[in-house]
Amino acid sequence: NAGVTQTPKFRILKIGQSMTLQCTQDMNHNYMYWYRQDPGMGLKLIYYSVGAGITDKGEVPNGYNVSRSTTEDFPLRLELAAPSQTSVYFCASGARNTGELFFGEGSRLTVL
Amino acid sequence: KQEVTQIPAALSVPEGENLVLNCSFTDSAIYNLQWFRQDPGKGLTSLLLIQSSQREQTSGRLNASLDKSSGRSTLYIAASQPGDSATYLCAVRPGETSGSRLTFGEGTQLTVNP
Numbered sequence: 001n002a003g004v005t006q007t008p009k010f011r012i013l014k015i016g017q018s019m020t021l022q023c024t025q026d027m028n029h030n031y032m033y034w035y036r037q038d039p040g041m042g043l044k045l046i047y048y049s050v051g052a053g054i055t056d057k058g059e060v061p062n063g064y065n066v067s068r069s070t071t072e073d074f075p076l077r078l079e080l081a082a083p084s085q086t087s088v089y090f091c092a093s094g095a096r097n098t099g100e101l102f103f104g105e106g107s108r109l110t111v112l
Numbered sequence: 113k114q115e116v117t118q119i120p121a122a123l124s125v126p127e128g129e130n131l132v133l134n135c136s137f138t139d140s141a142i143y144n145l146q147w148f149r150q151d152p153g154k155g156l157t158s159l160l161l162i163q164s165s166q167r168e169q170t171s172g173r174l175n176a177s178l179d180k181s182s183g184r185s186t187l188y189i190a191a192s193q194p195g196d197s198a199t200y201l202c203a204v205r206p207g208e209t210s211g212s213r214l215t216f217g218e219g220t221q222l223t224v225n226p
Binding site for chain 1: 143144146148153154155156157158161163201203205211213214216217218219
């Protein structure tokens with residue numbers, strides 16, 4: 001049972017480049033989330049989705065985009081990368097019946 | 113706006129000690145509360161989930177309690193071991209649905225010394 005899988009695990013970007021962080025879950029969860037965690041800081045919600053075709057902004061959505069075309073996948077797109085986007089990004093999925101949240105291992109992004 | 117506070121921010125104990133981590137939240141209208149563990153450089157691992165109608169949950173040496181009226185939850189770790197060293201986070205899901213957004217505390221960094 002893979003759970004929540006994120007790729008890549010590490011990535012270095014140059015300022016202005018774009019990339020997509022991939023997230024897939026195999027638990028048939030309705031809810032999916034993207035968080036970022038800066039060193040020594042708490043988790044901040046970027047975007048979330050309550051089901052395929054439905055997405056909404058979290059606390060810090062600027063500079064990011066998401067899509068949810070299937071239940072399993074929830075990619076996060078970074079456009080015009082900036083040093084402020086250097087962070088660890090976590091994808092999570094939630095069970096509709098209990099609301100329990102499960103996290104991926106994270107994607108560490110550095111923008112230089 | 114829901115705010116979640118975890119005290120202490122860091123805790124260092126000798127191996128074998130029983131310990132309590134605290135989590136407080138400002139709005140008692142919650143759907144559930146979840147405790148996580150995060151090891152350095154890793155993702156969050158779910159430890160215990162307490163629904164709003166429950167008072168406590170247990171898993172092995174871990175026991176989490178919930179007192180909605182006072183806005184508090186505690187995570188009790190019995191007979192601590194060096195392998196318990198990690199950051200522990202609590203997260204509160206507000207409102208009446210399982211899809212509402214969680215609010216996380218800043219975490220308690222626990223070190224268990226051999």
